[in-house]
Amino acid sequence: MDFYVTVLGSSSATLANHRGLTSHVVNYGGNYLMIDCGEGTQLQMRRFHVPMQKINHIFITHLHGDHYYGLIGLLSTYHLYQREAPLHIYAHEPLQEIIDIQLRASETELCYPLYFHTIPYQHRGVLLDRENFYVHTFPLLHSLPTNGFVIREKTRPRKISKEAIEGVDIPNEAFDYLKQGKDYSTEDGRILRSNELTTSPLPSRSYAFCSDTGYTESFLDDICDVTLLYHEATFMKDDVPSGKLAMYHATAEQAATIARKAKAKQLLLGHFSGRYESLEPLKEEATRVFSKTNLVEDGRRYLIHAYKVL
Numbered sequence: 001m002d003f004y005v006t007v008l009g010s011s012s013a014t015l016a017n018h019r020g021l022t023s024h025v026v027n028y029g030g031n032y033l034m035i036d037c038g039e040g041t042q043l044q045m046r047r048f049h050v051p052m053q054k055i056n057h058i059f060i061t062h063l064h065g066d067h068y069y070g071l072i073g074l075l076s077t078y079h080l081y082q083r084e085a086p087l088h089i090y091a092h093e094p095l096q097e098i099i100d101i102q103l104r105a106s107e108t109e110l111c112y113p114l115y116f117h118t119i120p121y122q123h124r125g126v127l128l129d130r131e132n133f134y135v136h137t138f139p140l141l142h143s144l145p146t147n148g149f150v151i152r153e154k155t156r157p158r159k160i161s162k163e164a165i166e167g168v169d170i171p172n173e174a175f176d177y178l179k180q181g182k183d184y185s186t187e188d189g190r191i192l193r194s195n196e197l198t199t200s201p202l203p204s205r206s207y208a209f210c211s212d213t214g215y216t217e218s219f220l221d222d223i224c225d226v227t228l229l230y231h232e233a234t235f236m237k238d239d240v241p242s243g244k245l246a247m248y249h250a251t252a253e254q255a256a257t258i259a260r261k262a263k264a265k266q267l268l269l270g271h272f273s274g275r276y277e278s279l280e281p282l283k284e285e286a287t288r289v290f291s292k293t294n295l296v297e298d299g300r301r302y303l304i305h306a307y308k309v310l
C-alpha cells in the first residue's frame with residue numbers, strides 16, 4: 001500500500017525565495033489528504049504533479065494566513081472544474097464563517113458538497129476513521145488554537161511465507177484468510193493454518209504533522225513511535241527572537257528533542273524562517289540530538305517506511 005507525503009511548501013510566514021508556504025499532501029493507498037493550504041498551494045500542486053481532484057479531505061492546523069490563505073482559491077478552482085465529489089474540511093470554527101463570507105461575496109454556490117468539521121478548542125481525538133488508517137488530532141502550543149495531526153495505519157496483513165507454502169496446494173480464496181490470521185478449511189478436508197504459512201506483519205506506519213508549535217511535551221503520547229515526524233524548526237537556537245515568537249515556534253534542536261523523546265523513526269524539519277538562505281546549519285543542529293533528520297524540500301516526496309526497531 002502506497003504511503004507517502006508530498007511537501008508543497010517549506011517556508012514560514014516570512015517569504016523566502018524558492019520556498020512555498022505550508023501544505024503537505026499525504027497519499028495513503030489512493031486516499032489523498034491535504035494538511036494546510038498556504039497561499040500558492042494550487043500552483044505548487046500543478047508544478048509538482050499532485051492530483052488536485054483526488055483530494056477529499058483537508059485538515060487545517062490553525063488560522064494564521066500562511067497555513068490557509070490558499071484554501072478559498074482551491075475551493076473556487078474545484079467549482080470552476082465542476083467537481084462533483086464531496087470535500088471535507090477539518091478546522092477551527094472561524095474558518096467556516098470565512099469561507100461562507102467569501103463565497104457569498106462572489107455569489108458562488110458550490111457545485112459540489114462541502115462538509116465542514118469543526119475542531120473544538122484543545123481537542124484531542126480521531127477525526128477520520130477508515131478501514132486501513134485513521135487521522136488523530138491533538139493540540140499544539142501556539143498563539144492561536146492550533147492542532148497537529150497523525151495519520152496511522154491500522155494493523156497490516158500477515159505476510160505469506162514463500163518457503164512455507166512451497167508444495168502446498170492453496171486455493172486462491174484462502175490467501176485472504178491466511179493474511180488476516182485466520183485458518184482455512186479446504187474442500188478436501190485439510191486445514192491450512194495461518195501461523196504456519198505466514199509471518200508476522202510489518203509494523204504499522206504513521207506520519208505526524210506538528211506545526212506551528214513552541215516546545216511542548218504535551219503531545220508525546222499522541223505521536224509515540226511515529227514512523228515519520230514532521231516538526232517545525234523555524235529558527236536555530238541562537239537566533240530565537242525575544243517575545244511571543246520564541247514561545248510559539250520551535251528551534252531545530254527542540255524539534256529533534258521531540259523526535260527523540262517520542263521515539264520517532266525519522267524526522268523532517270520545515271517551516272523555515274525566511275532569514276535562512278542555507279538550511280544545512282539547521283540540519284546540523286538537529287542531527288546532534290537526533291541523527292535521522294532531514295530538511296523538507298518543496299516538491300519532494302517522502303516515503304513512509306515500515307521499520308523494524310532493532
Ligand SMILES: [Zn+2]
Binds near residue numbers: 012064066
Ligand atoms: Zn506558520
Ligand SMILES: [Zn+2]
Binds near residue numbers: 062064142212
Ligand atoms: Zn502560526
